Amino acid sequence: METFINMVLLTLLAVITIGVVRLRNLFAVIILGGIYSFLMASVLIVLDAVDVAMTEASVGAGISTVLMLTVLYMTRVEEAKPVHSPMLPLFVAGVTGAVLVYGTWGLPAFGLADTPLNNHVGMTYMDLSIPDTGIPNVVTSVLASYRGFDTLGETTVVFTAGIGVLLLLRRGVSVARLRRKQQEEESKS
Amino acid sequence: MRLDVVLRVVTKLMLPFMLVFASYVQFHGDYGPGGGFQAGVIAAAALILYALMFGLSAAQRVVPTWLVEKLIPLGVMIYAGTGVVSLFLHENFLNYSALSHHHPVHGQEWGVFTVEVGVFVTVSSTMIAIFYAFGGRGR
């Protein structure tokens, strides 16, 4: 049953992706992106990653969608018709996909417990979390305690990205716009 | 403009529950799914919803821009500060076991709690600051 739900959700995900690739109305694409994120969150719940699902639902479907719509408000909704032929990108994507599918035959099957990944450090955390930290949610204890350095670095990345956006957007609100208007007037006269 | 009365009322009804849910996710993160990242994003989403419904200036009256910009580095400082404190208590950087006199496990719980608070502060304020920056640009 688990496998069946998983497969249905993944197929829906693929269908939505086709829509995202083919549509040229960016508003529709962004809303489809929100649906995509919610579906991805459901898939993640089926795959037992509840923390990740929660993050994906709030970040992917919430914040990213709102940010993209805000930017879309400032630009054009309709995407221009592609000038170049899509053959070369299709070829590149097709070859990459073929190579990767060939690679999957060497990977262990889905859902097995005796794979290399499921027998090393990940499962050690399951045994150690309660005696070491007293925290039942192993994801939290690994995130904040065992791998605290990772999370510190990651918080710093979020901090840096925030600073970057503020540097790009806060100052000089109208300088560039004014310059463009000036140029337009000059070219008219 | 007047036609969105339903949306406005529903927004006002939902906001307190969103904020309570954010703090539930934050403080219950040790026992259920959740933690600083998720709570930070949910809290930011609550304010962004408010800004979408009532305008950016209304949201900026609740949470002013200068405050948000002070909070972004504060969260990183709380996180790194926890590490420095454990360094002064003769342990490794970010090893929280020394934070409690009684038992290393209590120290770990305190450490994880403060670190998650730091993550919450940085993530939520960064998301709000980014939204303010984009929203302020569009006018």
Place this chain on the structure above:
Amino acid sequence: MEVIQPILAHFNHWITIFLLVAGLYVVVARGNMIKKLIGLSLFQTSVYLLYISPGKIFGGTAPIIDDKIEVYSNPLPHVLILTAIVVGVATLALGLGLVVRINEVYGTIEEDEIFTQEDDEE
């Protein structure tokens, strides 16, 4: 059953690869910058699946320890992807900031139109 077994075993991988390839195609083929960023997030979400699916164990539950449960899925990929999602939205915001600035300077976010403008200036 003989035929369906490899499909069940690798279905997650194939969908992951499909999403990845679709993202790659959008990034390369489309000139609109917002569309490019959406393609980049498609690519990124495929990596979430790539990491999370091998950590799933049949019959297991989410890695929250309880006395009544014996089989758990692997928590390590969850931790790695949790950080990846938040970093992903941070980089997306930075990219959108660049898009806004490009739109203000050039008046368009289509790559080809920007190139023609550049050529005209020369």
